Amino acid sequence: MPSLLEQLLLARTGPMTSELVQHPGDFGLGKVPSRLAPAGTAKAICGFCSTGCSLQIHLNAAGEAINLTPDPDYPVNLGMACPKGWEALTPLAAPDRATSPLLRDSKGGLRPVDWPRALAEFSGRFKSVQALHGPGAVAVLSTGQIVVEEMALLGALAKFGMGIADIDSNTRQCMATSHVAYKQSYGFDAPPFTYADFEESDVLVFVGANPCIAHPIMWQRVMRNRRNPAIIVVDPRRTETAMAATLHLPARPKTDLTLLYGLARELIKRGAVDPTFIAEHTTGFAEFASFVDTFTPEHVARETGLSMADILHTAELIARPGARVSYWWTMGVNQSHQATRTAQALINLSLMAGQIGQPGTGANSITGQCNAMGSRLFGNATSLIGGYDYANAAHREHVGQILGIDPSLIPQQASRAYDRILDAVDAGEIRALWIIATNTAHSWINSGKFAQLRDKLDFLVVQDMYATTETARQADLVLPAAGWGEKDGVFINSERRLGVARKVARAPGQALSDFAIFKLVAEAWGCSPMFARWSSPAAAFGVLKDLSRGQPCDFSGIRDYDHIEASGGIQWPFSEEMAERLKAEKLKEAGSALQSFSPSAFFESRLFADGKFFTSDHRAKFLFDPPVPLPEPVDAAYPFLLNTGRGSSAQWHTGSRTDKSAVLRKLAPNLPWIELNPSDAAPLGAVTGDRMLIRSRRGSTTALAVVTPIVQPGQVFMPMHFAEVNVLTFPAYDPHSRQPAYKACAVAVSLAPNL
């Protein structure tokens, strides 16, 4: 019988199917018939952002991808895709793909080794660190970019199989705030909306969100709104979305919390609240109403820099009788020093008006990465796998039973957050890191600090598609991973819709799917029997269904991947009972002619239509705190406030994939730039195209000037896609979510000296 590794590698030259086939215990990979029809079309959910667009992948006679078009029948994107989606196949063919494991040798270079050697080094070095310094001396930093079966297997393997206490992911950088805000307010991390709400609102309020370029297909859904909506954008920058809005509120950076409390006060004063909903379905309103009473329009205008007229006009629009109001937020809220309370200020506005669970309503977080929602549910970091609580003994027992493991292997507390893991590296408590599909050296706040921490690590493993990322270049061991399109699994999008990503291309060289690598690690570590049921991504999906059963995110009514695909994706909850009920309804309609059943492709689900939340008393909570000043305000030495964010719809995060596409590189500047207001540029003698020197208390860098009134005087903006930017950022964190506050720090700007 060939070993698991031999079977996996053998399968690479076999038919186009998963390395781990979809029958538990069956590793006879060479005998499995091709799942994909040659010269046909497969469908895959895009692997960049959380919109979750479906792409039709066109295949050659060997069943391999040759090009793609957006799926016209999918309820999310309705035949549209942004530039990243159109170019999704290109990064797979990049010449710098990691094609074999690489191990740092005695001369300091990374040299190719085979998988048995790589796995022996992996388990040998991590185990020796644990033996010397304790099990807690190894930690994992993962991602919201891999499929949910992989992140769940990783979470279970690390925590229950390898005894690693600390596992976090780059979801901490984008969506930790939404996770915590919903969990505290609703009792579960449960974004309530469906994308149809973009089309069904009379008033859409975007706070710290620029969907025109960050989520372009969601913006297209706004453009389909036929209700002549008011579109209000709260953002210090006049972004593309602000330009398209009916009202732009350029509040001073991080005064949005004050503005939202002021709006709450105005709604109360105008009687634009729903006393019945508040009384029957919420707690804490009286305290909240008393708290916001000091946020008078005069006070709000003073703090935010907005005019009283704009503040009162906004309140009027929101308070209009019968208007459907929806609130939408993303990184401008999530990446701030009072992020959770700001998200909850939006939730409070929606609750007090009873504007939730109905078309066109809700306080709705727009997610970042393609599977950040999967990571929030199954990453095994902040919540116990499946959205359970580590501290709850009954939950540990239940999860242990489902996974077939001793519940005593499940820790009683959540992992430390990303920043605290890095603090523990700094303190010498954590001595080895396993980083998967994320580029910490580029993307982490105050990145210069991470560079210093590298020397404190005895062993750094990076598992990635590319050996060339800023982080992979610093690794002791690189494990070559398959990317999107080279493996199977499920993503969960912003509106809780599960969609399937399919394998349509072979990973190069010796690269393997993350799922296969985790299985190999389990075998090398000696804990593979614990994961016998996780024999393939499809089998793992069965485990996840079992974990979800009875939870708010219950999707146990989904049969399999084909069921999801035939349904145009399926939003959770979709329990067995819901599936049966829908089936009975369909049967009644169709009579005995009904042969098979899927939910309609345009099946939409909203949460909380019945006013029942997931807290123990089924009531949502009003949560609030007083606004506090910026962690690093400007001063005479550093007089500009730096904001960071997405540069264009062609760029994705650290550019490790989008930079591989010549098409995408043509759609955005290839060099870092800094946006300056004309009134600030003039005294500096700067014009567009000048090289500027930007300094903060952490470091300095240069960028090309773009002189534009998009940014307000005293503020500057830099896109996050260039590694230089996080050299500048200030390491402040939201106290509840521990999400880094990338959006505001003090910098000095001048013309760069000629070299």
Ligand code: SF4
């Ligand atoms: Fe992919 Fe997001 Fe673009 Fe859709 S909007 S094609 S999911 S990157």
